[in-house]
Amino acid sequence: MHFRVQTDEMNFGLGMVIRAVSARPVKQAYDGVLVETTDDGLMLTCTDGEISIKAQVSAEVEEDGCALLPAKLFAEMMRKQPVGEVDVQVDERLRAKIRSQGSNTSMACMAAEDFPDIRDVAGDHHVSMPCDRFRNAVGKVLFAVSTDESRKILTGVLMEVYEKETLLVGLDGFRLAMQRMEVENELPAGLSGDHIHAVVPGRALGEVSKMLPDSDDTCQITFNSSHIMYSFGSVKVYATLLTGEYIDYQKILPSSWTTEVMVMRSALSDAIDRCSLMAREGKNNLIYLKLLTDGRMEMTANAERGDVHEDLNIDMEGNELSIAFNSRYLTDIIHNIDDERICMCFNSNVSPCMIKPVEGNEFTFLVLPVRIFNR
Numbered sequence: 001m002h003f004r005v006q007t008d009e010m011n012f013g014l015g016m017v018i019r020a021v022s023a024r025p026v027k028q029a030y031d032g033v034l035v036e037t038t039d040d041g042l043m044l045t046c047t048d049g050e051i052s053i054k055a056q057v058s059a060e061v062e063e064d065g066c067a068l069l070p071a072k073l074f075a076e077m078m079r080k081q082p083v084g085e086v087d088v089q090v091d092e093r094l095r096a097k098i099r100s101q102g103s104n105t106s107m108a109c110m111a112a113e114d115f116p117d118i119r120d121v122a123g124d125h126h127v128s129m130p131c132d133r134f135r136n137a138v139g140k141v142l143f144a145v146s147t148d149e150s151r152k153i154l155t156g157v158l159m160e161v162y163e164k165e166t167l168l169v170g171l172d173g174f175r176l177a178m179q180r181m182e183v184e185n186e187l188p189a190g191l192s193g194d195h196i197h198a199v200v201p202g203r204a205l206g207e208v209s210k211m212l213p214d215s216d217d218t219c220q221i222t223f224n225s226s227h228i229m230y231s232f233g234s235v236k237v238y239a240t241l242l243t244g245e246y247i248d249y250q251k252i253l254p255s256s257w258t259t260e261v262m263v264m265r266s267a268l269s270d271a272i273d274r275c276s277l278m279a280r281e282g283k284n285n286l287i288y289l290k291l292l293t294d295g296r297m298e299m300t301a302n303a304e305r306g307d308v309h310e311d312l313n314i315d316m317e318g319n320e321l322s323i324a325f326n327s328r329y330l331t332d333i334i335h336n337i338d339d340e341r342i343c344m345c346f347n348s349n350v351s352p353c354m355i356k357p358v359e360g361n362e363f364t365f366l367v368l369p370v371r372i373f374n375r
Contacts (some may be wrong), residue, residue, distance in 0.1 A: 001037060001065025002089040005057060007081050007100070013044045013055035014075040016235050019207045021071045022048040029114040033071040035088075037064045045118055047238075048072055052205050053117045057233040068112040077105060087317075100143060118238060122207065123224030124188045125196050129181060130216040131232055135207050137168050137179035138209040138319035140336040140363065145202035147174035153244040156199040159276055161185050163194070169249055170202070175329050176249060176366035177336070198223050199246055204239035211235060253366065254354055257345040262358055265342050269334045271310040272327070275301035278308045279327040286370055287327045291346070293320055323349040324372045333365045 016031060019154065025031040026049060034045040041059035041251035045052065067090040077098065078086070086100040094109040137155070151173075158169040163185055169178045187196060207229050212219060220231040230237040275287045282303035290298040291314070299310040323346065333355055345354040349372070355365040 001035075001067055002063035002087075003037060003042060003059045003061045004057050004085050004087050005042065005059040007078060007083055007086055009057050009059070010042075010086065011075075013057040013079060013234070014071075015043070016055040016211055017044045017046040017053040018071055018075050019211070020046040020048055020051045020053040025113070029068065029116070030103060030112050031070060031072075032068040032115065033074060034066060034068050034112060034115045036066040039059045045115075047118060048114060049116075049230075050156045050201065050240055051207065052116075052238040053207075054118065054236045054238075066112050067094070068098060068110040068115050069107060070110070074107065077107070077249045081095060100318050120236070121222050121224060121227045121229035121238065123222055123227075125161070125198075125223045127166060127183075127185055127221040128218050129166065129183055129221070131212040132214050132216055133181055134219050135209045135212040135214070137181055138205050140179050141168045141170035141177040142202055142206055142209070143173050143332045143336065143364075144170040144177035146174055147353050148172070153199060153242050153246055156201050156242040156246075157195060157205050158199050158246045158249070160195050160197045161187070163187055169246075171247060171249060171366075173366050174326070175333065176252070176364075178249070178364040180362055180364075195340045197246075198228060199242040200228055201239055203265060204228075204237065211237070214355050237240055252352065253364065254345065254347060254352065257318070257354070259291060259321050259346040260316070261297065261344045261346075262315040262341055263297065263312060264343065265334065265337055265340055267312055268342070271299050271312055272330050272334055275308045275310060275373070276327040276331055278303050278306060281305050284370070285327050285371075288322070288324045288331060288372070291316060291323075318346075321349060323353070323369045323371075325353070325367060326370060329367050331366060336364065337365075 030048050036043045040056060042057040043054060044057060045054045071079050082101045087100050087370045088096060090109060096107045096109055098105040141273045143155055145157060154172055160167040166181045166183055212232060222229045226241055228239050228241055279285050279287050280299040288300045295314055295316060297312040297314045339357050341358045343358050348370060352366045352368050
């Protein structure tokens with residue numbers, strides 16, 4: 001195999017695919033990047049067995065072939081090359097020779113036949129979304145995904161595809177995050193039900209969101225019962241879907257409430273941040289809220305080193321209420337909202353608080369309170 005490539009082209013491609021390389025590969029082949037010649041240049045591929053990433057790179061091919069190079073070493077070596085053209089040639093002894101502007105490097109390859117065959121996902125389920133909107137929505141649900149491997153299904157994000165919208169849902173048993181995107185979707189013919197769905201590993205979606213461009217270019221999503229593929233630009237990301245029954249989140253979303261509060265998000269966020277500083281010094285990391293019918297929200301946190309008291313103006317309907325939350329859970333939610341005014345809905349001091357837009361239904365967050373006694 002012999003090719004010439006520009007360093008910026010190769011570095012971009014390597015920067016994409018190397019995200020799939022594990023810090024502790026379960027197989028030696030998973031520590032490599034497969035470089036294959038194609039009609040359009042080069043195809044780079046990395047995998048850890050669960051997530052695989054491919055990137056097409058423009059190059060001038062002198063001799064067809066493929067090679068499995070040590071991914072991190074090769075990527076670091078390419079980053080150190082001077083800007084311009086790099087010549088790479090792999091001989092029959094599986095040695096790669098890398099030459100550029102007076103620099104000559106020899107690198108041992110691995111056996112390419114040990115690398116798994118990564119094929120495009122074939123399926124009837126197709127979704128197209130603008131990259132920037134999809135990236136934004138993913139970023140606002142990932143924080144709520146569980147990290148508890150004993151409940152594997154909750155380490156993923158539920159994607160529900162309807163004819164007029166696509167929903168992303170993450171939950172871990174203590175909070176829920178849902179983002180709704182209005183997009184036209186073509187559902188498969190003969191579908192039993194009004195939507196199709198998949199549970200995507202949170203890590204895979206996290207990597208996709210980091211790679212997506214901040215533009216309205218299209219991200220094409222194809223999935224079947226076992227695998228999903230994201231295609232955007234010259235990059236494709238593959239992942240194995242999680243199996244099992246996801247929690248029926250619709251049953252835990254309150255349909256009515258006894259107390260409704262409208263508050264400025266920026267003021268609420270600042271107050272929560274100040275209270276969180278003291279809450280973290282305490283034993284329980286709690287923030288206490290008192291909702292008063294005179295149009296005030298009292299927010300407090302205390303610890304041995306001191307206490308914080310905040311007063312916020314609110315628009316309120318319903319009953320007065322005292323309730324407490326883990327400060328981190330509140331912070332995560334508020335920092336993932338962009339609206340200037342938000343609505344907080346309560347039923348009691350032991351039932352979940354729902355946070356949603358004042359108008360519309362673009363997002364829904366749910367957070368469980370902490371039961372408090374003698375306060």
